[in-house]
Amino acid sequence: MTQLALVIDLDVCVGCHACVTSCKEWNTSGDAGALADLMPYGKDPSGTFFNRVQTFEVGHYPDTQTVHFPKSCLHCEDPPCVPVCPTGASYKRAEDGIVLVDYDKCIGCKYCAWACPYGARELDAKQKVMKKCTLCVDRIHDRALAERDRKPACVLACPTNARLFGDVHDPESEVSRAIRERDGYALMPEWGTRPANHYLPKREAPCDPPSPSSSSPR
């Protein structure tokens, strides 16, 4: 059974936000209607995004690493957001494992957002229905597009090729090999959600920076 997913290489992500803007551009332009933007040029703008890039610092100063961390729906294999939905608007597709929301059935009760530990779901402030990453379901299967374009917008936009897309259930796929060879991992494994999306950790730096004890006096 197919499980489409993103594998994100934190070693090469430079935090440029190209995936964020390309995601917003594609998904605000589709048949399902715009992603709400409230007061986009005002004092307190707010809006719906399916993908964000966050920045973390790992380690003790001065031995720290900056980690740019793209965050979107992880398309869990056991998605806690789906069984809680009272209308069946939230569902996981059998054919490709994508977790989707039927915007015509959603009543905007927000229970699925409560039930997602990752904060992947956002209520659209204008349409009042829950939205989230669809893995660009409206382009990855579109035969009118050239095959190289049948990928999520964020994957195509990434200038460092930090975002891989494919079937994580196919052991020979690019994503499965990357997870295997690079020690790919899932977020918050403690809740047993089995996210389909995986992250590839930073590699060891090719030359270690001088440790604080041996470095020259400050």
Added chain:
Amino acid sequence: MRPAFSVVFLTTLIGAAQGLFLALFAAEFLGSVPRELLVRASIAVVVLAAGGLVASFFHLGRPERAWRSAAMWRTSWLSREVIALPAFMALAAAYGWARAHDASGAVLLGIGASVACLALFFCTAMIYASIRFLQEWASPLTAANFVLMGCASGLTLAAGLAALFAPALSPAYAAWAVAATLLAFAVRMASLARNARLVPRSTTRSAIGARSAPVQQKSRGFTGGSFNTHEFFHGVGAGGMRTVRALFVLLAFIVPAVMLAAARGSQAMIVAAFIVQYAGLVAERWYFLADARHPQNLYYQSVA
């Protein structure tokens, strides 16, 4: 979490309605309730539950589609609640009507309404208790709290209605209300003590899967607002939370228990005790919702 007042009023109003119904049916079972009280209390049950139902619609982004919400009863506690609430209302109303008209089958309707009432308590509590990573809610104490606080407020209301319409029953209801209020108080204190000792299973480290520690967020990726920053942060500081906690401990439990014990049949005192207790339970439910620390907040600790 940011408490939604629609949910606060839904759960406190139907809790009082359920407690009142159980108080009424238990008294009917043990002896007989004068028709005047029976009719008024049955109306109060339906009105309170209907008030909760109306409040729940304010929680929905698309209330016109609310009819869809019973569909997933096989998996969703919310769906089950959506079925249990109208079932309870209908059965409780039918029971009141049947008793008032001395129709046959009233006891069966009462038993049915009691079953629906208990199912509703359980469904409502499980909506919260079933989310395993909201650790403050994921406890059997959540269900115990919903049942006991509903019974406490329902019995207090029964004492008030009895004081007005069947004074002979009022002292007994008041005594039961004091007992239920003190028991609810004890269990709520137990859940506060449990939650104070909770260690969050998720950390910033597990949130991004960092191999080493410490992990500190430097930017959440945007400076504006979003659903994530609005829905999951209540914005009340530790001092404010302590104030709300002190308020509900006094108003929901201690003050009404003292008022009921001291009332000695005074109508005004018992009715006032219910109003104070209801206000306290609104504060309690607000605190219960706010108290849950959602793991998604780990991704929103620093703006830039």
